[in-house]
Amino acid sequence: MSDTSLRVVWVYPDLLSTYGDQGNVLVVERRARQRGLDVQRLDVRSDQPIPTSGDIYLIGGGEDRPQRLAAERLLRDGGLNRAVDNGAIVFAVCAGYQIMGHEFVNDLGERSAGLGLLDVVSSRGEAERCVGDVLGEADDQLRLPELTGFENHQGITHLGPGVRPLARVRLGNGNGTGDGTEGAWRDTVFGTYLHGPVLARNPQIADLLIKLSLDVNALPPTDDTWYEALRQERIAAATQPA
Amino acid sequence: MAGNTEPLSPRSRLAVTAGRAAAAVSRAAGRGSGSVIGGKVALRLDPDLLQRLAQHLDVVLVSATNGKTTTTRLIAEALRANGEVVSNALGANMPAGITSALAGGSDARYGVIEVDEKYLAGVARDVTPKAIALLNLSRDQLDRAGETRMLAERWREGLSGQKAVIIANADDPLVVWAASSSPNVVWVAAGQEWKDDAWSCPACGGVMQRPGDDWFCAECGFRRPLPTWALSGDHVLDPHGSAWPIHLQLPGRANKANAATSAAVAAAFGVPPQVALERMYAVKAVAGRYDVVQYQGRDMRLLLAKNPAGWLETFSLIDPPPTPVILSVNARSADGTDTSWLWDVDYGRLAGHPICVLGDRKLDLAVRLEVAGVPFQVCESPEDAVRRCPPGRIETIANYTAFQDLRRAVGN
Numbered sequence A: 001m002s003d004t005s006l007r008v009v010w011v012y013p014d015l016l017s018t019y020g021d022q023g024n025v026l027v028v029e030r031r032a033r034q035r036g037l038d039v040q041r042l043d044v045r046s047d048q049p050i051p052t053s054g055d056i057y058l059i060g061g062g063e064d065r066p067q068r069l070a071a072e073r074l075l076r077d078g079g080l081n082r083a084v085d086n087g088a089i090v091f092a093v094c095a096g097y098q099i100m101g102h103e104f105v106n107d108l109g110e111r112s113a114g115l116g117l118l119d120v121v122s123s124r125g126e127a128e129r130c131v132g133d134v135l136g137e138a139d140d141q142l143r144l145p146e147l148t149g150f151e152n153h154q155g156i157t158h159l160g161p162g163v164r165p166l167a168r169v170r171l172g173n174g175n176g177t178g179d180g181t182e183g184a185w186r187d188t189v190f191g192t193y194l195h196g197p198v199l200a201r202n203p204q205i206a207d208l209l210i211k212l213s214l215d216v217n218a219l220p221p222t223d224d225t226w227y228e229a230l231r232q233e234r235i236a237a238a239t240q241p242a
Numbered sequence B: 001m002a003g004n005t006e007p008l009s010p011r012s013r014l015a016v017t018a019g020r021a022a023a024a025v026s027r028a029a030g031r032g033s034g035s036v037i038g039g040k041v042a043l044r045l046d047p048d049l050l051q052r053l054a055q056h057l058d059v060v061l062v063s064a065t066n067g068k069t070t071t072t073r074l075i076a077e078a079l080r081a082n083g084e085v086v087s088n089a090l091g092a093n094m095p096a097g098i099t100s101a102l103a104g105g106s107d108a109r110y111g112v113i114e115v116d117e118k119y120l121a122g123v124a125r126d127v128t129p130k131a132i133a134l135l136n137l138s139r140d141q142l143d144r145a146g147e148t149r150m151l152a153e154r155w156r157e158g159l160s161g162q163k164a165v166i167i168a169n170a171d172d173p174l175v176v177w178a179a180s181s182s183p184n185v186v187w188v189a190a191g192q193e194w195k196d197d198a199w200s201c202p203a204c205g206g207v208m209q210r211p212g213d214d215w216f217c218a219e220c221g222f223r224r225p226l227p228t229w230a231l232s233g234d235h236v237l238d239p240h241g242s243a244w245p246i247h248l249q250l251p252g253r254a255n256k257a258n259a260a261t262s263a264a265v266a267a268a269f270g271v272p273p274q275v276a277l278e279r280m281y282a283v284k285a286v287a288g289r290y291d292v293v294q295y296q297g298r299d300m301r302l303l304l305a306k307n308p309a310g311w312l313e314t315f316s317l318i319d320p321p322p323t324p325v326i327l328s329v330n331a332r333s334a335d336g337t338d339t340s341w342l343w344d345v346d347y348g349r350l351a352g353h354p355i356c357v358l359g360d361r362k363l364d365l366a367v368r369l370e371v372a373g374v375p376f377q378v379c380e381s382p383e384d385a386v387r388r389c390p391p392g393r394i395e396t397i398a399n400y401t402a403f404q405d406l407r408r409a410v411g412n
C-alpha cells in the first residue's frame, strides 16, 4: 500500500477544537503512516473553502457560539456535503456531531440548521451537563470492541430512521435521550459525543475509517500495547467506582 | 494611601478571631495551613469582612489562567520598596483564602492579591482595587471551568465601570476584549506563545488574522491596542522608551513577561522600574515551582504546568537534550478529570530528550507520546523514574496534584 495516499482534512480547528480534538487527527495520521500510507493533512480554517477531494474529514467539539458560526460557514461553503456525495468519510465529535444533523439549538437559544448528513436532531438538555467516562457496546455491523470515551456536553440528540446508533451505553449518557444510544452513523458519516479523544481510546475506529477510505477489509497489524493498556485501565476505572 | 488607621468594627474583629481559631483547629487536624477554612468561618460571621479588611489598603488584583501566583509574588516584592505588603502568597485565591490572607496583615499598606479567574469580578467589586493586572486567558479544566470566551465576557462585564487602572496583556485577544470595557487601561506587550484559544474574534466571531506579533479581526476591526510597556528580549521597555534589564532567578520567557507586567504595576504605585526589577531578583521559587531539589544524586527541577498554554511555555525553558524529562499527570478533581487537553500539547517538542512518564494518568501520556512518535518509558514511581536517568539535571514537569505528589516524594 506504500504508493497509496490518504488526504485527511481537519475541519475548522479555529472554531471546533476545544477538547483535544486534534488528537483524532493525529491518531488517524499516525496509524495510516504506520501502514505505509502517504498522509497529507490539511487543516482548513473557517475562512477557507472546504476542499472536496479529501478522503477523511474530522470535525471536533466546541463552545456554543463557535458551533453556530461553524454550521453557518459550512452550509454557505457546501464543500463537505459535496465531498460526502463523492464518498468521503466524516467523523464528527460533540458540537461537530450536532452540526452533521438536521438542526441543533444554538447559543442564542434558536434552532440552527445543520448539514443534514446524519438523520438526527439535537436540542439542549434541561438536566445537568453530562460529564464523565462512557462505556458502550459498538453497533454489531461495525465489528468494533467495547467503546471507551469521555463525554462533556449539555446536548441531547434524537436519532431518526436514517441512522443507526454508534453504540449502546453501558455507562454514561451518550445521546442523552435516555434510550441508551450513543452517537449515530450511516454509510460513511459518523457522529459521537465521545472525546478523550475518542480515536486514542479506540484506535480500532481510526482503523475503520482508514479501511473504509481504502475500501479494504483489513490493515497490517500495529503494536497497540499502550492503547490497549489505556483502554483496559479506563474500562476498569469506569466500572469500579472510586 | 496610609496603613490601617481605622480599627475594625467589633463584628469584624470577632470574625477575624473566629477565622484564626478555625484555621488553628484545621492546622492541628493536619489539614494544611487552614487559611481557607479560617476565611470561610470569618466570612460567614461577617460577609462584608473582605471589603472591610481591604479598605485600608492600596490593593492590586492579579488574575490569569497562568502565572498569577508568580506575578503576585513579583509585584509584592516590588511594592515592598515603598511599604509593607499583605498577600495571599500561597495561591489561596478564592474569596475565603483572600480574606484569610488579608486578616493576617493589619499593618500593611499594600494588598497584592491573586484572584481565581472565576471570582475576579466579585472580588474587584468588594475590595475597590487601585489596579488590576490581567495576564492571559486560555483553556483550563474543561470539565468544569466552562467556556474561555465566556470567562472573558464575565471579566468584561465586571470591569466596565471599574475605577481601577487595568494593566493588561495587549498580546492576548481575550484579555484585550475583557479589559477594553474599562476606560483606564495600561497595555503591556507581554507576548503569548499559546494562540489556540483566540483564532476566533471575541467581539464578532470573525477569523483572527495574526501576522507576526500583530493580530486583528478583518471583519469588525477589533485589533491589538498600542502598548505603552513591552517585554523586549531580556528588557522591559517603559512608556518613555527606556529599556530596563530583567534579572530573575525564575527561568523562562513567561516569567520575563510576568516581570514586565509587574514593573508596569509597580510604576502605577510609584515604584520606578529599575527598583522594581532589581527587587524581583529575590524571588527564587514560588510554592515549590522552579525549585531544584537534590534527590538520589540528581538535580531535579520541579516545574508546574496545568494546561496546554502552561506546558508550551514550560517546554521553551527546559534544558536542551539529552537532559532527561520526567512527565507526571493526574486527573483528580483539583486537576480537572478530563485528560483530552494532553492532545493540545505538542509533545513532539520533547524529541531527543529521554522521557519517563508517571502519575495516575501515565497511560494517557504513553499513548500521547506514542502517537507523537517520541520514545518514552512508563515508570512506577518517582524513585523508579529517577533511577533510569543519569546523574545531573532532570527536568520534571507535572500538573497540579501530580506536582504536589512529586514534591512530597522528593522531600521538597
Ligand SMILES: [Zn+2]
Pocket (backbone or CB within 6 Å): B201, B202, B203, B204, B205, B206, B217, B218, B219, B220, B221, B222
Ligand atoms: Zn471581529
